[in-house]
Amino acid sequence: MAGVSAFEELEVWKKARVLTKNVYELTKKEMFFRDYTLREQIRLASVSIMSNIAEGYERDGNKEFVQFLSIAKGSVGEVRSQLFLAYDLGYLDQNKFKEFYDQTRVISKMLANFIIYLKKSWMKGHKFVKAEEVVELNI
Secondary structure (H helix, E strand, O other), rough: OOOOHHHHHHHHHHHHHHHHHHHHHHHOOOOHHHHHHHHHHHHHHHHHHHHHHHHHHHHOOOOHHHHHHHHHHHHHHHHHHHHHHHOOOOOHHHHHHHHHHHHHHHHHHHHHHHHHHHHHOOOOOHHHHHHHHHHOOOO
């Protein structure tokens, strides 16, 4: 994560933000909007993705970050599952479903790779680094 100084710089967070915006736009459509339960569930799950990436990053420890990324990855699966239901109910057409499905697959793969990277990293997070090491690492 060298060179990243805020969660807003993480590509996976940026993609999660776009997905969340797209989910909100999709769920504003009349048929979807009327289905309060599904609408709120898919919105909450999409917000959970970007929120958990951000919260994990701010924890400053790789173990905690991995835990929050895992939660975010689970929320991606939840969004994808709800997209199937929305498609089955006719709330989105096949092209729109594929667009959202592809977005969730990309984010899921990015999160999986990020988790692998963090688990292998020698750096365990800012809160585990001694003050003199922080100066050396320009953190």
